[in-house]
Amino acid sequence: MLNIIRIVWAGLMAFYYYVFIKDYKKVKAAGQLDEISVAKVGTVGFITNFFDTLGIGSFAPTVAFNKFMKLGVRDKELPGFLNVGDTLPVMCEAVIFTTVIAVEPVTLITMLAAAAIGSYLGAGIISKLDELKIQKIMGFALLVTGVLMTLSALNLMPGGGTAIGLTGGKLVIGIVGNFILGALMTAGIGLYAPCMALVYFLGLSPQVAFPIMMGSCATLMPVCSVKFIKEGAYPRKAVLVLSLFGAIGVFIAAYIVKSLPLIMLRWLVIVVVFYTSGSMLLSANKASNKESAGNTEGAGNSDSEDK
Template sequence: MNSFDILKAIAILLSIAIIIWFIKFYTKETLTKIEQIKIFIIGFVSNLLDTVGIGSFAVIVAMRRLLGVMPDDVKLIGSMNIQAMITALVQMLIFLHYIKLDIITLLVAVIMIALGGFLSGLLVVSVDKKIVHLVMLSAFAFTGVLLLLSQLHILEISGGDDAIRGVKLVIFAVFMLAAGCLPAFGVGYYSLVKTSIFLFGVNPIIAFPIMASASAYQMPVTSFTFIAKKKFYSKSTIIMIFSGVLGVFIAAPLISKVDPYTLKWILLGIVVYNVVTLAKASKQPE
C-alpha cells in the first residue's frame, strides 16, 4: 500500500465516522415533494459544476435563494459541508486514480485546509449571524476580484510544474490554512485554491485532485461541530448527497473536455449574484 492508498483509506474511514455521527444527531425534517425536487436539483447541479472546477458552495447559496429552500444560513452551511464530505470523497477517489501528482504538495494542502476547517468550524456556530454574512460577503468579493483579474489576463494563472517546494511551499501552506476556514462560513475555496496553485506555477490539472483530496479531509472536520450543534438540515442533506454523487459521476469524464475560460465566467456570475444578495441580506433587520 503506497502513500496515496493510505490517504484514500483514511479519508474513507473519516467519512464513515462522521456519517455515523450525523445519524446520531439526525432530526426529522418535513419537506414537500416540490421542495425535495428543488433540493435534488441543487445537489445535482452544484456538484456537477463542483467536479469540473467551479465549486459547489457559491452555486448552492445562489440556487437556494432562487428556489426558496433551506432559509437558515448557519444550518445551510452545515448541510453544505456534510454533503460535500461525501461528494468530495468520490471526486478524490476518481482523480487520484487518473491524475498523478506530488505527494508532499498534496499532503500540505490536505493538512492545512483540514486544520483551517476545524478551527473555523468551532468559531462559526458561536458567532453572530451578521458576522457570518460579512465573512461570506468578503470572501465572495475577493474570489470575484481574483476571477475577474484572471479573465482579463491581468493576473495570469498558469504553469507546468507538478510540485511546490522551498519558501513557496511555506507560503502555500499559510494560504491553504486561510482557504480551509472559508467553508465554515458558507464559501467554497475551489477558486481560491486553484488560483494559488496556478500562481505557484503548478500544472492546472493538478488542482483537481488537490482540491478534492483537501475537501475529503476538511469537510468531515468542519462538519463535526455543525452536527454536534445540530446546525444542519437532515433530509435536505441526504438528498443533496445522493444527487450530488450522481452529478460527480456524470461530470468526472468531462474534465478534459471543459473550457476553463467559459467556466470561470459562469462562476464569476454566480459570485456576483451572491455578493449582491448577501449585501442586501446584511442590511435587513434581524
C-alpha cells in the same frame, strides 16, 4: 502513499457518517426534520456538483440557487448546508482526480492536512455565529469569490508552471495558504478558486490544482462537518438529499461528460455570485439598521420612564 491517503479518507468518512446518521435519527425521532422540496434540493445538488467536477465550484452557485429556487435553508444554516452536504460529492471527486493526475506525495499530504486543521478551527467559530454575522461573512465571502472567478475568467491570475510538487519556502507558503483557505471554507468561501490561484502562483502545473483542491476539500469537509453536526447548525434532510444527488452529478461529469464549453456558464455564475453577495450584504445592512433603530428606541423609552 496514495493508498494511505485513501485509507485516511475512508476513516474520516466512516466517522462523519457515524455522527451524521446518529444525529439524523435523533432529530427524525423528535419530528424536527427540516421541511424541503426533495425535487428542488436534489436538482440543485446534481447541477452544482456536476459543474463542480468540471472546476466551476459548488458553494457560490448553491447559495444562489437557495435564493432563486427558495429551497428554504436559512442563512444561518448555509455554511453547514454547504460543508456537510457537499462532503460526499467532493470525496468522490478527490478519489477520481488523485487517480488520474500525478502530484508529488509530500506536497499533496501536507497541503491536505493543513486545510483539514484550518477547517476544524474555523468550523468551531462559524457554527456558533448568529444569522446576521453569517449574512455579513457570506456576503463578503461571495464577493471575494466573484472577484477571484472574474480574474480567472479574464486570465489575469498567475498562469502556473510545469512542476508537480513544492519544496522549501514554496512548500511552506503552500501549507500556510491552504491552512487559511481551509478555515475560510467553513464560512462559505469556496476553496477551489483561491486554491487554484495559490497553486498557479507557486508554479505548479494547472492540472495539479484539481487533485490538490479536491483532495483538500475531501480531507477538511468531513472534519469541519462533524463540528457543524455536533452544533446542530445545518438542515439534516436538505443535506442528505444534496449529498446523494450531488454524488450522481459528480460521476456523470467525470466519466460521461468529461468536458464542456464552460465560458458562458462561468460568466453566468460570476454574475449570479455578485448578485447573491449584494443581496446578502443588503439584507445584513437592513437587519443591522433595524437592530440599531430598535436599540435607540428602547434607550429613548427607558429615558422617558426615568423622567
